[in-house]
Amino acid sequence: MFRHINNMESMNTEPKKYKNKRNFRKTREPSGIRKPGKHGSNFVIQKHDASSLHYDFRLNIGGTLKSWAVPKGISTAAGEKRLAIRTEDHPLDYADFEGNIPKDQYGGGTVMIWDRGDFTPLNDDGNEAVDLNEQLRNGHLKIHLQGEKIKGGYALVKIQSGNSDKQWLIIKLDDNDADARRNPVSTEPNSVVSGRSLDEIARGRK
Ligand code: MN
16 A cells, blocks of 8 residues: 555656556556666657657656657668657656557557667766756756667757747757668667567567
């Protein structure tokens, strides 16, 4: 009982949005009550074949997965901007979810763990500790990703457009990992965890 309450409190209020959108008797997505899986990746990119295919980019900041839906996926070309729509925070254990969401449920479709790994904040002067939550509030964060497919520096920048505060851009920074010839979104389409294609996950192949 106590543990349950403690976990709920540690989840902030944001994941309420996550819970309110889902019926956990119908979807096998994590309810957020369990502890994160043993992998505990700090970032994950989930390929999500819902009403339209997109890539859900999630960063563990302060114990929740801050999330953006990136319609075209993440680029490895320096300076290339990709639209990223901020979505509701997800519980940490969502990073381990690969499978199918029933068609009649929120986000119905197939979810693949397309890439995952660790990330570190990037600061301009290399000195000051970076408060990622503050950067998030200010609409500008810089991080270094160490995934299996996606590596190196990226900036996430909020763009002002009308009264929407959901639109951001994810931009590859110019560094040794920048490579305009790589296009992992099309050349490395399968799960980084199971090697399965979207179709194989959809058909429930192990
Ligand atoms: Mn999604």
